[in-house]
Amino acid sequence: xxxxxxxxxxxxxxxxxxxxxxxxxxxxxxxxxxxxxxxxxxxxxxxxxxxxxxxxxxxxxxxxxxxxxxxxxxxxxxxxxxxxxxxxxxxxxxxxxxxxxxxxxxxxxxxxxxxxxxxxxxxxxxxxxxxxxxxxxxxxxxxxxxxxx
Numbered sequence: 001x002x003x004x005x006x007x008x009x010x011x012x013x014x015x016x017x018x019x020x021x022x023x024x025x026x027x028x029x030x031x032x033x034x035x036x037x038x039x040x041x042x043x044x045x046x047x048x049x050x051x052x053x054x055x056x057x058x059x060x061x062x063x064x065x066x067x068x069x070x071x072x073x074x075x076x077x078x079x080x081x082x083x084x085x086x087x088x089x090x091x092x093x094x095x096x097x098x099x100x101x102x103x104x105x106x107x108x109x110x111x112x113x114x115x116x117x118x119x120x121x122x123x124x125x126x127x128x129x130x131x132x133x134x135x136x137x138x139x140x141x142x143x144x145x146x147x148x149x
Contacts, residue, residue, distance in 0.1 A: 013060030
C-alpha cells in the first residue's frame with residue numbers, strides 16, 4: 001500500500017470516527033431513553049461504544065476504497081448521511097417513529113451497497129456485512145421501542 005493510500009484510509013477512518021463520535025456526544029440517550037420500555041434483546045449500554053468504534057473503522061476503510069478505486073460512492077455517502085441523522089432524530093428529537101424511518105433508509109442503503117459492490121469490490125461488500133447485521137439489530141430494537149411505547 002502506497003503512502004497516499006495509507007493517508008487516504010487514515011483520513012477517512014478519522015473523519016467517520018470523528019463525525020460519528022461528535023453526533024453521538026451531541027445526542028446522548030439520557031433520561032428519556034432510560035424511561036422507555038425496551039425489548040428483551042436490548043444490548044447492554046456498554047456494548048454500543050465498542051461496536052460502533054469497530055464499525056466506524058470499517059465504514060471509513062470502505063469509504064477510502066471508494067474514494068481511491070471508485071464504485072458505489074453515492075450509496076456510501078447516503079448510508080453515512082442516514083447514519084449521522086439517526087441519533088439526532090431518535091435521541092435529539094425523541095422520535096422513535098422518525099428514527100425508524102431513518103434507520104430503514106440506512107439499512108436499505110447498506111444492503112444496496114453490499115449488493116452492488118459484491119461483484120465489483122467483494123472486500124468492501126464483506127466489510128459492510130457486520131454493519132448490516134448491527135443495523136438490522138438496531139432497526140429491530142428501534143421498531144420494538146416504537147411498538148412498546
